[in-house]
Amino acid sequence: MELELKNISVTLSNKEILKSINLKVENGEFISLLGPSGCGKSTMLKTIAGIINQHEGSVILGGNIIDNIPPYKRKTVIVFQDFRLFPHMTVAENIGFPLKILGVNKNKCRERAIELLKKVKLVGYENRRVHEMSGGQIQRVALARAIAAEPTVLLLDEPFSSLDTNLRKDMRELVLELQKEYKITTILVTHDKEEALIMSDKIAFMYNGQIEQYTTPKNIFNNPANTIVADYFLEGTYIDGEIMDNRFLSELFNIDVNKNNGKYKCLIRPLAVRPFKSHVGEFLVINKIYQGDNYLLKLNSTIKDLTLESIVPDFTDIMEGDKVNVEIVKDKLIFIPM
């Protein structure tokens, strides 16, 4: 179902947590709320679910304002970070719970639970107790239970943060698979940029109670609205300059760009810097850090007060202490208006 937040402000203990949030999620879309801890992501999720009441603004679901609808009637189901399975029930009873409270008979609840267990690849686990399950299995049950509630919007509150890397990948795939199958409008809260980039149709980047940018993963990565967004995805070196008549002019380099005139910060991320060995090189390799399938090089200019970083393949022959020159890849440069 389509979800819209209009001018949502939330104040908790006299502190403004959300400041005039506007957000629109299309039916069946998967979006991520990305941002550092304490930026208001989880509060936003709880506001949508009606657990926290907004101070101002409206939550609109499927075209209807739902501000006065109590949480239990909203069908905006959260998969909590700590999963919150009911310890006094079996796995099947947990999954069947949303149906049981609607008055569905016991056998039908169980049938549906078994069906959903199959979907989350936990066949045969219906009679297990929560304490007999691993973290990954508990999460699958929590997901199945949320789907059993037939959510209008599925809200995932950092659900993968407690899982190890391999399990996390499997769970991401499973969530996407189910989201597509059931066409559920989904909002994922995460502070993991990789997770947001991989999974989402759109990313809303939040900072200090506000949405700084809301766009597709590719666009937010390549055209961040400001330095906060840019730095969150991948840090680099900023060069101040000016664009005049489609040319960026700076102390370091001048380059043709297709942008409006004005003052800009040019962000040079490691991927935009290609070093090559040269005896008369302007840069000195001061650090070479192994990162698995590549190396991160730290380069200090011998002429200017400037440090660049570069990512090079693991077969590189550049060593610490080498002199290098750099080629700047124009397409990888990011220009942020000042």
Place this chain on the structure above:
Amino acid sequence: MNKKTPYILIMPIVLLGVLFIFGVINGIVQSFGYIPAFDLTDITLDYYIEILNSPTFLDSLKTSLQISIISSILAVILGTILTAALVYTGHTEGKILQIIKLAIIIPHTIVALFLISILSQNGLIARLFYKLGWISSQGDFPLLLYTKNNFGIILGYIWKEIPFVAYFSLALMSSINKTLGEASENLGASKLKSFFYITLPLSMPAIGKAFLIILTFSFGAYDLPFLLGATMPKALPVQAHIEYIHPDLRHRPYAMAMNGLILIITWTMAGMYYLITTKKNKR
């Protein structure tokens, strides 16, 4: 901190514990008729047998069980309702907790005096009703204390134990409601359904423990039945005390045998509770 400090700090409780255990053992030994100081040296179960066959004892046992079971069930139900009200209105800390604590620290003897001054035929309510002309004399006010139905004692225990149940189970119920209660509401359960399906069943360990504590306490306690009870039948602890202060000191094994039986019954209650809870946990 000196290595010896913990041992020194634990000494008072060890001393008190030793004194208590010594008292219990001494009492049990005496209940078997062994008090050399009074020339009683034959170890026998006769005192127990005699007591178990005595109608006075059986009446007292019935009275004590009636008082403790009724007051504990009512206190647990009302205490749980109070806890739920505090949890759902968000009063889980601050001033309201201090008021609850205050009710817990007031001694039972004071509660008995409150009840006498409020509910007796000379009490405040009787006087008020008389002044308002609702009754023609204070003697017309219904007899609520010292009656065979033990209304006064039960009321006293309920007054004392409702806050205890609330204080004992508040933290658990509040944390369950904040997490799992919230989750169940999010899954479509109303507040009421959430309470009965999730919050209450998961709060039962604390409520059950509170019930056991007040049940055993009200079964073995002496002060309220002594101050507010009927002349006959007397509650078991009162009867045991009467036997204890009997002018014939050779009567003491009867008092001790009664205490022994109180001990056995409370231990049985605790044992049953333990069996029920461990069986539940194993499931």
